[in-house]
Amino acid sequence: MGVAGLAISLFWPLGMLLKLGVNRSFWTSFAIGETVIAFILLGIGFICLFASINQVWLSNRFRLLPASTSQLYFSNLLMKTAGFLLIIGLLALIDFALSGLILRNWLMTPIEFQRAISKATFSMTDVMNVVVSFVDAMVSLIVELTFLLILTETLENFVAEKYQRLVGVVSFIVLLFLFSFVDEKISNLISNDIVSVTSVLFDAVVVILCIWASIYLLKNWVESRK
Amino acid sequence: MSAQGLELQHVGYKKMTKVILNDISVKIPLGRLVVLLGENGVGKTTLMRVISDLNKGYQGKVCLNGVSDERRKSLISFSDNLSSFRSKISLNDVIAFYQQGYPDFDLQRVNELLNFMRIDPLQRLGSLSKGNREKFVIALTLARRTRLYLLDEPLSGVDIFSRDKIISSLVKWIDNDSLLLISTHHLSELEQVIDDVLILKDQTMLEYRNVEDIRQQEGLSVEEYYRQTYLEH
Numbered sequence: 001m002g003v004a005g006l007a008i009s010l011f012w013p014l015g016m017l018l019k020l021g022v023n024r025s026f027w028t029s030f031a032i033g034e035t036v037i038a039f040i041l042l043g044i045g046f047i048c049l050f051a052s053i054n055q056v057w058l059s060n061r062f063r064l065l066p067a068s069t070s071q072l073y074f075s076n077l078l079m080k081t082a083g084f085l086l087i088i089g090l091l092a093l094i095d096f097a098l099s100g101l102i103l104r105n106w107l108m109t110p111i112e113f114q115r116a117i118s119k120a121t122f123s124m125t126d127v128m129n130v131v132v133s134f135v136d137a138m139v140s141l142i143v144e145l146t147f148l149l150i151l152t153e154t155l156e157n158f159v160a161e162k163y164q165r166l167v168g169v170v171s172f173i174v175l176l177f178l179f180s181f182v183d184e185k186i187s188n189l190i191s192n193d194i195v196s197v198t199s200v201l202f203d204a205v206v207v208i209l210c211i212w213a214s215i216y217l218l219k220n221w222v223e224s225r226k
Numbered sequence: 227m228s229a230q231g232l233e234l235q236h237v238g239y240k241k242m243t244k245v246i247l248n249d250i251s252v253k254i255p256l257g258r259l260v261v262l263l264g265e266n267g268v269g270k271t272t273l274m275r276v277i278s279d280l281n282k283g284y285q286g287k288v289c290l291n292g293v294s295d296e297r298r299k300s301l302i303s304f305s306d307n308l309s310s311f312r313s314k315i316s317l318n319d320v321i322a323f324y325q326q327g328y329p330d331f332d333l334q335r336v337n338e339l340l341n342f343m344r345i346d347p348l349q350r351l352g353s354l355s356k357g358n359r360e361k362f363v364i365a366l367t368l369a370r371r372t373r374l375y376l377l378d379e380p381l382s383g384v385d386i387f388s389r390d391k392i393i394s395s396l397v398k399w400i401d402n403d404s405l406l407l408i409s410t411h412h413l414s415e416l417e418q419v420i421d422d423v424l425i426l427k428d429q430t431m432l433e434y435r436n437v438e439d440i441r442q443q444e445g446l447s448v449e450e451y452y453r454q455t456y457l458e459h
Contacts, residue, residue, distance in 0.1 A: 059310035063280055065327045066300030157283075158242065219296065224280050226271070226307075 008037050038095060042088065049084045049142075053077065054149045063224040073215050081142055129195045136195075140203050144183075147210035148175050154221045230291055231255040232277070232374060232405055237286035239269075239276055246272045247284070248429045254422070256291075256373065257402050261416055262409040263452055264426035270409040273426070274376045277407075278304040290374055300330075303370040305363050305377045313352025317362060320351060328370055336369035339399065343388070356383035364392065368399045375400065377408040381415075393419060417448045425455060432459055 056062045056076045065072065152172045156164040183206065191198040232254045239247040247269045254260055262270050275281040277288055279296050290298040311320055317340075324331045340347055343361040345354075354362060364380050381389050393415055400406050407424075410416060423440070425432040433455055440451045 055310070060280060060304075060306040061308070061310040061323075064278065064299065064302075064304055064306060066329070068296060160242065219282075221282050223275075223282050226275075 004041075008041070012037065038091070041091070045084060045088060049080060050145055050149060053080050053142075053146055054153070057150065057153065057218060057222050058225045060224045069219040070215050073211070073218060077142060077146060081138075132200060133195050136200055136203050140207055143207045143210045143214075144179065145176075147214045148172060148179060150214045150217050150222060151175060154217050157221060157223070232407075233287075233289040234277075235287040235289070237273075237276060237284060237288060239272055239281060239284040245429050247276065250286070250426075250431045252424065252431060252434045254405060254407075254424075254434070256405050258421045259397065259400065259406045259419060260408070260422045260424055261413065261420045261448075262407055262424050262426065263413065264409075265456075268426045269429050270426060271378050274304065274378050274407070274409065277374070278302050278376060280304070301373040303328075303367050303372045303375045305367040305380055308351065308359070308363060308366075311351055313350065315351050317345070317347040317349055317351060317354075320362075320366070321347060324366055324369070330371045332369050332371050335371075335399075336365055339365035339369060342395065343392070357385055357388065360384050361388065361392070371401065373404050375404065375406045375408075377406065379409050379411070381410060381412055389415060413449045413452060414447075420448070423448055423452065425452060427456060427459060432456070 053076055056072070062072060062076075067075070149172065152168050152175065155171050156168045159167045187199060187202055190202050193199060232252075234250050234252050237247060237250040238245070250273065262273070264270050272281060276284045277290075279288075279299050279302075287294050288298070290301050293301065308320065311323075321333070321336055324336075325333055337347075340362070343358075343365060345358055345362055345365065351359070351362075360380055360383050364377065367375055367377060367380075381392065384392065389412065396406065396408075396419055408416070408420075417437070420437055422434065422436050424434045435451075437448055440446060440448055444451055446454065
């Protein structure tokens with residue numbers, strides 16, 4: 001996926017160049033195209049990430065390793081997420097570098113670019129808010145979706161083998177809807193701000209509960225496939 | 227002393243409402259080579275998976291050398307079918323995974339075993355025939371220096387000459403303070419090397435008996451005894 005993303009990031013502008021030539025409409029189309037592709041890749045990347053995380057619980061190869069369930073859980077989530085962030089991070093870096101070059105060299109004059117940059121002011125609090133929001137969102141997303149997938153695997157054990165896939169898909173959608181609905185309602189009751197100490201603390205509590213429940217289910221219910 | 231070995235206490239396992247294993251209790255000391263017998267679907271693989279902690283939600287207790295929780299996995303080498311490895315992966319890469327994952331994995335031993343079974347580790351996993359794949363699984367399983375080896379029908383696709391060769395050398399690859407539990411339908415070929423038999427029927431344990439006792443007290447070969455016991459009950 002990383003290679004595909006890299007290839008698209010590099011070859012997209014070349015394709016557009018051939019089609020539109022170097023003019024303003026080329027750069028606008030290019031920027032929109034890059035954004036759309038970036039979001040598509042991000043979506044595919046997330047699906048692959050969760051499929052890959054889930055595969056570990058179902059594989060004898062990993063379940064037989066002499067590690068506790070907690071060790072397996074944390075190492076799986078950390079390593080898979082780190083790998084994902086590395087690929088996405090590299091692609092984002094390339095895209096940002098390309099965007100920077102476009103802005104600096106083609107859509108703005110160097111002087112306009114310098115002025116725009118110098119006018120932009122970021123306080124330390126703004127930077128911290130962005131960092132905390134990003135970490136909070138990433139950790140919550142990965143831990144909570146992983147929990148829902150583990151819960152889905154557990155529920156599948158209670159139905160006949162021929163219905164397991166259907167029950168898995170349906171229960172995941174229903175659980176995702178219920179979980180998001182309840183989480184959002186409680187979160188709104190606690191605080192209206194996206195980044196506040198209370199909302200971050202609430203998210204932390206939900207994450208800890210999801211980790212505990214995931215490890216419990218893995219240890220006692222989720223089996224590897226034969 | 228009593229804690230050394232494998233102990234199953236009233237082990238049962240259900241899948242939904244279907245009983246797969248029912249009330250199995252047995253104590254097997256270390257240093258034994260035990261064959262697990264029973265017809266298809268009786269629960270041999272499930273029993274091995276329960277012992278390895280791969281199957282969850284079982285009743286009763288599984289205890290290996292006094293360890294009954296998930297830590298017992300570190301004392302068990304189970305013959306995984308390697309289905310979760312990509313077919314393009316080389317055998318050397320699979321070996322590297324085992325070497326990194328299992329502290330008790332003996333690289334020298336796996337090389338000796340592969341050499342003995344005439345398997346080239348440079349091959350890709352997907353290029354192995356059924357028999358050679360089974361030989362590779364046996365080599366990986368026995369290359370760990372651990373207490374309990376579980377081989378689940380390891381020889382079903384192996385040719386008769388290789389099978390004889392592997393069976394006759396099984397004792398050599400297992401340490402004296404270890405236990406080997408092997409499920410097979412090729413009983414007659416294993417008869418000369420095994421110490422005990424564990425027979426499963428109707429989801430429960432029918433018999434756990436010493437091979438020497440069967441020969442001396444019953445005057446029967448293990449295969450004859452198995453047939454007789456199975457049909458009587």
